[in-house]
Amino acid sequence: MQYLTGDYLVTYHRSVTDDDRVFKALADPTRRFLLDRLFKRDGRTLTELESGLEMTRFGVMKHLRVLEDANLVVTRRSGREKLHFLNPVPIRLIHDRWIDKYTEHRVAALADLKHELEESA
């Protein structure tokens, strides 16, 4: 099938699997909690991230691995420590490629309406 349609489908297919990983990573409350923690303060160690979570260190590591595979978390070494950073780019990509496509006109219409109502108020 992919041979018949050329590179376009292959490219499309890859971006779809990237999106799949992001949606899958986000479909879990612990992983969303970890992202929220990094949003509040970025660049944390595993020890900081696991504090207050009723879960083994191994369990937290597994969740972080899923977030890293989805590219939602990026790690950098700083001296002896491995720091975890929130990478919001994949969420932005989904926003730009999917959500914008369907909501652009409606959101623009609502923004215009809001503007008009506020002008006349």
Add this chain to the structure above:
Amino acid sequence: MTTLTAQTPQVYNVFIRATPEQIWDAITKSEFTQQYFYGARIDVRGDRRFSAIGELEWDDEVLESDPPRKLVHGWVSGYDSDMAAEEASRVTWEIEAQDGGITKLTVVHDQLEGAPKTAENVAGGWMYILSGLKTLLETGKPLAG
């Protein structure tokens, strides 16, 4: 992102179906940057990185240049007078070829201690820029809007 502290480096990462050379050109030549970098015309020449948006023009120091793998430069937010008064921070672009014609681009914006307003301002901006860069290189067209 008001809760971001200025001391924390910001790290962004995107995988792009393009060669390292294409990414290098896209971040160092204005013919590309004006299509995804908030319309900014950015040119890296020698040890300076020149930026222009509309009538505003400024330039930053290039600290390290290793085409097409690594570019490190100073960052002053010349597009806003309040932020432009802050101390210079630092931006590092790392470009790494992966298997299958994919290249990993990492942007680290750090040394933000003397630039809290800039730190807050760029937090939303980088993901927009990197999303736009990926779209431009993969489709040949800028993001709509």
